[in-house]
Amino acid sequence: MNEKQDNILVEVTAPVYGGECIGRLPDGRAVFVPYTLPGEQARVELVEEKRGFARARLLEVVRPAAERIAPRCAHYGVCGGCHYQHTDYATQLKIKGRVVRDQLERIGGVTNPPVAEVVPSPAAWNYRNTIQFHITSDGKIGYQGWGTHRVVPISECHLPEETLNQIWPQLELEPLPGIERIELRLGAEDEALLALESSDLAAPEFSVDFSLSAVHLSPAGKLILAGDDYLLMKINGRVFKVSAESFFQVNTAQAEAMVNHVLGVLQLDENKTVLDVYCGVGLFSAFIAPRIKRCIGVELSESACDDYAVNLDEFNNVELYIGAAEEILPGLNVQPDIALVDPPRAGMERAALDALIHLQPRTIVYVSCDPATLARDVKRLVAGGYHLEQVTPFDLFPQTYHVETIALLKK
Known part of the structure; x- marks a missing residue:
């Protein structure tokens, strides 16, 4: 060059x-x-x-x-975990709102998209209840560098909750063949769960001199190394079982805010049928089910389905379909009044989206963790006869470019 x-x-x-x-x-x-x-x-x-x-x-x-401003972390700019520590939090929120609007305009083809101000995280630091690390070849904990798969060892991180920051520096790991990632999650009562994600079928020897549950996740399945294979998480006073393999929102306070927002925009009553697609462990279903006639969940993850069954066990009006949305929805014989979809970062598969449009719910709430795929799917929904009523971004990930968004569409 x-x-x-x-x-x-x-x-x-x-x-x-x-x-x-x-x-x-x-x-x-x-x-x-x-x-x-x-x-x-x-x-x-x-x-x-x-x-x-x-x-x-x-x-x-x-x-x-x-x-x-000066970044807080010594690893900023080398570690790829944060992207906006060089500016104040108010500016981060403005950037994220601008990005959401831009994606809806450019990709979604929406003129003057109805984007509300970004809902800020109550804590701009130490907000994550879950943290994922990679391991260097000599057993040191770190993150992948920006745009690379190279693991950068770290000695500090300002994103996990304080209890997690007391735990992870105590982890002493030998170089373990096959260990691809480790995840540390904090529960409602400050109990912690460590998951070792490995391509090696054999579990390593494991011991710690403090209270910690641990599991080994490999193609052979799950092996409990210590304690339990799940945690209890609490949202708006309601307790959720969340297994090691199951997804759960990493910002507890913002998860509560999102649930409250969804309940606020939906007109729920005892005559309504709600379809909860990509329902996970039941974060939204658990608050929707007691307000409606019928709640139908669709989820691919077996562990999340097991958790959903536990978390929604008290309700008699709940059904759960286990499988991919693009396989379940085309064969679903139901007329939902409302559909809530919370797909992974890649958004909805085209077959799932087409099947959703065919079901013709009057209201769709789309929860997204990627504004680009949200914009793509909004464009398809608008072409299918829906109108984009409102878009509310939630900042679940301060100091990073990630942003959660809840879009309301109606026929």
Whole structure:
């Protein structure tokens, strides 16, 4: 790479989804630069070049924005876990709201999308009830670096809840063959569960001198190494069983806010039938079921289905279909009044979305963790006869580019 490509001045103009900002190269191509802010002038080095755009590494901020601050973490800029520590929290919220609107306009084709202000997290730091680490070849805990699979060892992290930050530095791990990731989750009573995710069928020896449940997850299944294979999580006073393999929202306070929002926008009564697709362990179903006539869950994860059955056991008006949404929905003989969908980051499979439109619920609530796939699916739903009524972003992930969004669509 020549000297000109190694040392380029770029005027940064706007944030984009993924934690970067966009600028223009002298030849007119777009360039994406991490750790920058709109209005800044940055000196960059190109690390990837395509015909229409390039990606760059930040070398120096020549003219900083007024919103720029010093990052809290010593690993910021090397570890890939955070993307916005270089700006204040109010600016982070503005960036996320702007990104959601941009995705709905560009990908969704929505003119003036009805995006509300981002609901802030009560805590901008130490908010995560779950943390996922990778392991270096010599057994050190770390995160993958920005844009790479290289594991960066860490000595501090300001995202986990304080109790988790007391636990993970005590973990002493030998280099273990096959261990791909470890997950540490905190329950309602500060009990903790460690999951070792491995491609190796054989479980390692495990012992700690403090209270900690632990499981080994491999293609052979789940093996309990210590304690229990689940935790109890509490949302709005209601207790949920969450197994080691099951997904649960990582920001407890914001999960409560999302449940309250959904209950607030839905017109629930004892005559309604609600379809809860990608229902997980029953986070939304548990609060919807007592207010309606019939609640139908659809979930692929076997562990989440087992948890759902426990968490919704008290209700006689709940049904659960186990399988992929794209396989269950086309054969579902039901006329739901409301559909709540909470798909993974990839959004809804086309077959599932088409089947949902065919079922013709009057109201759809779409819970999304990726504004790009949300915008794609909103475009399809609008083409299927729905109108986008409102979009409310929730910041479950301060200091990162991730944002949760709840969209309300009606016929």
